[in-house]
Amino acid sequence: MTPVLEAKGISKLYGHVEALTGANFDVNAGEVVALIGDNGAGKSTLVRILSGTEPATSGQMLFDGKPVVLTSPVDARALGIETVFQDLALAAHLSPVQNMYLGREVMRKGLAGLLGFMDTPSMRKGSRDAFEKLGATVRNLNGPVGAMSGGQRQGIAVARAAAWAQKVVFLDEPTAALGVVQTKNVLELVRRVSDEGIAVVFISHSMPHVMEVADRIQVMWRGRRVATYRKEDTSMEQLVAAMTGAVSQVAA
Amino acid sequence: MTLTDIASAGGGGGSAAVEDAPAGRLQRIARVQALQIVLLLAITVAVFAILRPNTFLTPFNIRGMVQNTSIYIVLGVGMTFVIITGGIDLSIGSVLVFSGVVADKVMASYGGQGWDTVLVGTVVACASGLAWGLLNGVLVAKAKVPPLIVTLGSLSAALGFAQILTKGLDLRDAPRTLVDKVGFGNIVGQVPTLAVIAGVVAIGGIILLHRTRFGLHTYAIGSNAEAGRRVGLKVDRHLIKIYALAGLLAGFAGILNLGFFQSTTIGGQSNTALNVIAGVAIGGTSLFGGVGSVFGTVIGLFIPIVLQNGFIQINVQPFWQQVVVGAVLVTVVYVDQLRRAAAVGGRKHRLPFLSQRGRGTREETA
Ligand SMILES: Nc1ncnc2c1ncn2[C@@H]1O[C@H](COP(=O)(O)OP(=O)(O)OP(=O)(O)O)[C@@H](O)[C@H]1O
Ligand SMILES: [Mg+2]
Numbered sequence: 001m002t003p004v005l006e007a008k009g010i011s012k013l014y015g016h017v018e019a020l021t022g023a024n025f026d027v028n029a030g031e032v033v034a035l036i037g038d039n040g041a042g043k044s045t046l047v048r049i050l051s052g053t054e055p056a057t058s059g060q061m062l063f064d065g066k067p068v069v070l071t072s073p074v075d076a077r078a079l080g081i082e083t084v085f086q087d088l089a090l091a092a093h094l095s096p097v098q099n100m101y102l103g104r105e106v107m108r109k110g111l112a113g114l115l116g117f118m119d120t121p122s123m124r125k126g127s128r129d130a131f132e133k134l135g136a137t138v139r140n141l142n143g144p145v146g147a148m149s150g151g152q153r154q155g156i157a158v159a160r161a162a163a164w165a166q167k168v169v170f171l172d173e174p175t176a177a178l179g180v181v182q183t184k185n186v187l188e189l190v191r192r193v194s195d196e197g198i199a200v201v202f203i204s205h206s207m208p209h210v211m212e213v214a215d216r217i218q219v220m221w222r223g224r225r226v227a228t229y230r231k232e233d234t235s236m237e238q239l240v241a242a243m244t245g246a247v248s249q250v251a252a
Numbered sequence: 253m254t255l256t257d258i259a260s261a262g263g264g265g266g267s268a269a270v271e272d273a274p275a276g277r278l279q280r281i282a283r284v285q286a287l288q289i290v291l292l293l294a295i296t297v298a299v300f301a302i303l304r305p306n307t308f309l310t311p312f313n314i315r316g317m318v319q320n321t322s323i324y325i326v327l328g329v330g331m332t333f334v335i336i337t338g339g340i341d342l343s344i345g346s347v348l349v350f351s352g353v354v355a356d357k358v359m360a361s362y363g364g365q366g367w368d369t370v371l372v373g374t375v376v377a378c379a380s381g382l383a384w385g386l387l388n389g390v391l392v393a394k395a396k397v398p399p400l401i402v403t404l405g406s407l408s409a410a411l412g413f414a415q416i417l418t419k420g421l422d423l424r425d426a427p428r429t430l431v432d433k434v435g436f437g438n439i440v441g442q443v444p445t446l447a448v449i450a451g452v453v454a455i456g457g458i459i460l461l462h463r464t465r466f467g468l469h470t471y472a473i474g475s476n477a478e479a480g481r482r483v484g485l486k487v488d489r490h491l492i493k494i495y496a497l498a499g500l501l502a503g504f505a506g507i508l509n510l511g512f513f514q515s516t517t518i519g520g521q522s523n524t525a526l527n528v529i530a531g532v533a534i535g536g537t538s539l540f541g542g543v544g545s546v547f548g549t550v551i552g553l554f555i556p557i558v559l560q561n562g563f564i565q566i567n568v569q570p571f572w573q574q575v576v577v578g579a580v581l582v583t584v585v586y587v588d589q590l591r592r593a594a595a596v597g598g599r600k601h602r603l604p605f606l607s608q609r610g611r612g613t614r615e616e617t618a
Binding site: 053072073074077083085089090091092093094098102103104105107115116117118 | 460463464465466468471472474475476478479480481482483484485542543
């Protein structure tokens with residue numbers, strides 16, 4: 001089976017800092033891959049490159065087996081790749097609905113649409129459906145998201161990505177600010193999204209969450225992938241060992 | 253996460269989790285702010301009306317105040333858009349003068365005193381303003397020079413060009429129609445043409461800002477330009493359009509100014525941009541970007557004019573107006589910031605118009 005998304009030998013230099021040093025990565029359709037590693041291992045950098053936000057210094061990216069070059073997040077979205085960034089990338093002064101549809105506004109029919117008028121009711125309905133599907137507690141669809149709790153904001157960002165993704169979703173620490181119930185909702189959502197045939201890449205520092213939701217686990221250490229395990233074949237001890245660089249597979 | 257979050261999210265599906273507030277789309281904060289400013293204006297008017305019952309609220313006096321505010325409103329609409337993106341435009345006073353000068357010269361050589369001459373002058377003035385606005389926009393968005401510096405530069409350059417073109421002497425070739433029908437004319441009864449023009453521009457601005465995708469993207473860029481970029485907004489192009497709009501309106505104000513003062517007022521516009529910025533800020537538009545309204549700007553621009561007029565009527569030296577406006581400006585923005593800090597909790601360390609666009613101007617928390 002060809003991975004829906006594959007990266008080969010990705011390197012990234014920030015000045016003299018080597019954030020990635022020949023990193024490989026792959027994820028299949030309908031699969032949940034957890035990407036784990038210590039702070040600074042390069043997980044977020046890899047996500048930014050694979051989502052078109054930053055260019056790689058070198059390396060290759062394959063989508064459905066074919067080489068692609070992403071020059072912007074718009075390219076990635078056109079391929080059906082959505083991302084929840086670690087900083088969430090929401091506009092604090094806009095409402096959940098406006099954030100949900102930012103850059104993809106539903107316009108009114110006919111002349112009004114051409115003049116730039118938006119179909120607000122249908123965007124509200126779409127947002128409400130998406131939030132309900134996730135069980136996100138968005139009490140006020142009109143208030144600025146900056147005034148909402150960290151968990152609510154995270155729920156909005158995750159719901160936005162899940163609602164638009166066709167092929168791949170990257171979730172960079174989507175449960176970091178969440179309470180027990182909302183974490184459970186996000187993990188359930190991850191499964192639901194992958195059941196629809198979408199590949200989910202899940203970054204987390206929480207080993208229990210990783211073991212709960214992932215099909216495969218890829219471990220990064222100092223800018224590259226050092227190990228890949230199927231969930232059935234591994235243990236938390238083994239994962240922690242790999243994260244500290246004590247274990248590494250030859251063909252990682 | 254609070255207990256109520258857990259309670260309402262309980263059961264996983266959370267069908268009760270998403271509730272709709274009945275309100276419209278304006279944020280509550282913005283509404284409170286607007287209300288507060290309207291109240292301030294109403295109280296000011298009421299005080300002067302009580303002190304001078306026979307002269308303050310007469311049609312003649314109201315007409316004068318409205319007329320004096322009209323040109324500022326045209327400028328203020330553009331400024332509101334610019335400031336919502338986190339930018340600033342210091343050049344509008346000079347651009348107004350430059351556009352007036354060019355329009356005056358073209359109308360003088362075109363000849364005549366009729367509507368055709370006025371139309372030619374209007375087109376020329378708008379085009380001149382648009383050109384300066386585009387230049388500002390390109391330098392801000394593409395060359396990444398901070399807006400404060402770019403527009404400080406064009407403030408100086410546009411005025412310099414205007415003085416070169418006129419050798420520093422004001423031109424007075426406004427055609428009669430422009431002066432009689434626009435500058436001092438009434439549409440009907442005591443309703444000045446200038447006020448109707450300002451009203452139309454303001455309503456156009458309100459619709460554009462609050463009802464269209466263009467307006468939404470303006471807020472989005474001011475709120476978090478990087479987030480906008482990540483969802484595919486063409487941030488640079490949008491910024492160019494915003495500065496172009498401000499320039500266009502300054503050019504348009506140039507022809508109105510010519511009709512009102514019958515002169516290019518070369519030496520008289522050095523405080524215009526600052527006065528307009530003060531009105532915009534009093535009206536609740538945040539200099540940090542992401543928040544603001546055209547309606548607030550209109551009210552915010554009326555307050556200094558009403559104060560000035562009222563002080564003259566009650567025989568207080570009109571210079572007190574400047575003192576009071578300064579105090580009002582600082583107080584309103586201070587109170588607003590306190591409330592916002594409590595509401596949004598976002599920390600912003602530097603004013604965005606001092607920085608290059610889109611280069612880590614602030615620590616975003618959302
Ligand atoms: N914009 C940048 N400029 C300079 N260095 C950077 C930049 N982004 C990341 N780095 C560096 O690259 C390395 C990898 O960082 P990255 O954010 O990808 O790690 P991470 O695995 O996501 O860590 P965490 O678990 O803390 O989120 C770090 O050493 C970091 O300091
Ligand atoms: Mg990270």
